[in-house]
Amino acid sequence: MIPTQMKHATTAMALVFAGLAQTASADTLRLLTWGGYAPEEVVELFEAETGHTVEVTKSNNEEMIAKLRATGGGGFDLAQPSQDRIAGPQAEFGIYKPMDLSKLDQTQFIGSMLSATIANTTVDGAVYGVPHVWGTSGLVTDTANAGSVKDYTDLCNADVAGKVSYRLKRPTLIGFAFSMGLDPFAAYGDEAAYKEIMGKVEAKLTDCKPGVKTYWGGGDELMGLMRSGEVVASMAWDTGGWKLNADNADITFVAPASGALGWIDTFVLPAKGKSDDAAYAWINFVMKPEIAAMITNAAGNFTASKGADAFVSADLKARYQASFPPEAVDKINWYPPVPAGLEAIEGGVLDRVKAAK
Template sequence: MKRFLLLVLVLVAFCVTDVFAGGTLRLLTWKGYAPKKLVDKFEKETGIKVEVTYSNNEEMIAKLRATRGGGFDLAQPSQDRISSVQAKYKIYRPMDYSKIKTELFIPSMLEAVKKNTLVKGKSYAVPFCWGTSGLIVNKKYAADAKDYTDLLNPKYKGRISYRLKRPTLIGLAFALGYNPFELYSNPKEYKVLMEKIGQKLIDAKDLVKNYWTNGDALLQLLRSEEVYVAMGWDGGGWRLHKENPNIDFVAPKSGALGWIDTFAIPAKAKNIDAAYKWINFMLRPENAAYFTNTEGYFTASKDAEKYLKPDVKDNLNRSFSKADIDNIKWYPPVPAKIESIEAKILDKVKSAR
């Protein structure tokens, strides 16, 4: 009897430890990119525990620089924030594409990310999701707002909000007739352009309700009708449109800014096998579609559209004409000197009175 009880206890202990027999996946990602339902499903399928840390591009870089690529098994930086950072700090490891189920991906997007994350002949990421930033507009009060220049429009004084981040500088540059991406290779000229854009923001500072730093806070400002015109992501605009048909995402006349968030493996990742399993799991059409249906961002999953809800498909058709899609300004990789120029301009705008 004692032997039987001992055997039972051993089996129970084995089962408990075997729940997460695949170890732990330490994921550094954006809020919303690891929905609980998908985390639970992955853990059940694989026996791998998922620990999620929410972050953004700047914090991801800072965390991985501080540890020289340690502390996490998988990160999700934007594709334009990888090659220059990798060349300087070596915080990621090359992607082993033989472990990726490439048939799950939109081929052109996979190739674009390979190309844009290339450093010394090796690529460092695969695409996960994509989207754009542009305008979120309450058309009841700002029906004529069509471009980033409306963030400087006195007509909407006190009802404007945007982030003091690089997309605002870049979007305004395009709206004012410049192409900032063409100047990435010429830091001196880029600085002159950014100083012009920064001064425009300083001159129009009294028009701004606030500079938002949190996406949820921005949505609340629009939801409560404290703000009529804002710079924000398409997903946020579509979420608000579902609540209030007067509010929607508008692709700016000068071109929405397009981004791709990726999967990249930190240099000192411990559970690399789990990282590749999560990537392939998240790109499975039904899982990718769940993410899109929940968060509103489209993914690089080739067949996810089959599982999308009708209203999600409608978002894309309502906000983007074919010409708008053709006019998207996709972010290229960011040279190291460019970000320091932008940071100084943004600090100047923030401190101006």
Template sequence: MTRTFLLTTTLLATLTGAAQADTLRLLTWGGYAPDDVVQMFEEQTGHTVEVTKSNNEEMIAKLRATGGGGFDLAQPSQDRIMGPQQEFGIYKPIDVSKLNKDLFIPSMLEATMKNTTVDGEVYGVPHVWGTSGLVVNTAEAGSVKDYTDLCAPEVAGKVSYRLKRPTLIGFAFAMGEDPFAAYGDEAKYTEIMEKVEAKLIECKANVKAYWGGGDELMNLVRSGEVTASMAWDTGGWKLNDDNKDITFVAPASGALGWIDTFVLPAKGQADDAAYDWINFVMQPEIAAKITAAAGNFTASKGADEFAEDALKAKYQASFPPEAVDNIKWYPPVPAGLEQIEGGVLDRVQAAN
């Protein structure tokens, strides 16, 4: 009788586990799992999907509170993977052999895997991405091709950018430095930032205003007060709807890119469903539906061909393949660098 009871209990546990494995508990951002995509996935795979919308801070907090439990697939930005994994152990390694790697833009897959590797194991692969670079009125500031061109006499008094990290990083790359390579060398990073500080102080006369919010910048560009600025790609494309001369330009030294990833929480119970979801949504036609919902493109190779015609044209004009491969992806920020950057930004702000 005891033996029968044990066998029955084991069988029930196995069946229950199998049933749970058919449900994918997805922790993601708004727009990354649109209803029509979820429905198609469920119909084609037999899995069901439970979507919880979140953001970086909440994702890490939820997974940390449960030790990586409660979800089967999550989508933090790539700079939120290495640190939390080293400190809290909230993810499990990704078996890259279970992914259709041919679906990914190779440079993005390679960069994300590199930036999310801990102790030789890969913990993240790319999904949705975006960049900051240059938004330019090409009729009035067509000579602006890189960040440091914002300091040229031709655009004096008609330039805007933020006094934030992206400006420091962008100017560093345009000046021939590699700030990301110096992340592990505080002295070298300080040296680079000192050069950038001098350049930004020299450039102050060109700046109409340091923008703080997106609406502020959009108004400055629409009014013609600003003809060249640092900003994000989707902002440039939105302005293009109003004025065809204004668009996003990927800088010659490389746009600065962020990527929201796919990760497997440490205690996830439906890895097979998670891999199925990744391979499903990275198909170009499906990825284009996510772009339509989220407003940003994905790391799906060729998905731009299936995007809405106007958006496809803007994307392809801003990002020929060589510009995509030249994107500088943000790695995790080591402790101590924010203090260095903060000092630089304060001194630039205070300079006459």
């Protein structure tokens, strides 16, 4: 017979091993994400379907990178930084681990977005990110009064002079460059070439300055300008255009002919994450079109889930499909990571345009 003390020791040891086994199963997903990207109803459905539990921590790009740097990539199993916050931090700090794309249902992704994100998050031959939520900046126009505005440089057209606006920020420089037939992103690795492109954009913006009503600084300011009719065309974000469309059917977001400028918030695996299986299960789950639509309804932005627009609210679906037919989605110019030194070039251009008479 086993002595009573040995029984107790054996039982205690069994409990310890059971606890370790439960930890090793790693069935809790610790998700570091943005507000609206993991709605409670989606979490509940995922937990019921998979048996995994989810702990959600809401954050932003700066905080995400800071948290992962502080722990060497620990504390979370899945994070959602923007795609331009992956290659640089990974090369410098090693806070992510490569993704195994074979564990993802790639057919659920919009192909052009998946390809762009893979290209922008590849470091030393390994892929570190796949796309989730995205948005764009492009044109918001009063179609009844600014029908000629189809691309960024059309904001310089004589028929809308005095009734256009945009921000004096880098998206305006990038958008105008593409509209002028230039490719600023292709010049990211050549500082001299980038200066030449920015010089041409500076000349164009300076020439167009007399026709600008004002350079808007915040979304509320632009909303007021468009609603009052003081401005009939501007550069702006897609969600702002759709909000205006809800009040005035003539005003809407237009994807520019040369391509809207796109940002993507991704999925990445932190270097010391313990629940990779749960992380892959979450990605595959939320990329289902019906589930992705629930996230769009909560966050206001669309996801890279193919066909999800068919399941969002009717009003948002109609606005999205009018602004983004498939060919417009494929033409989006996705922001890549910004090399050191380029923002200083852009800052000089913006200062000179602002000071120009």
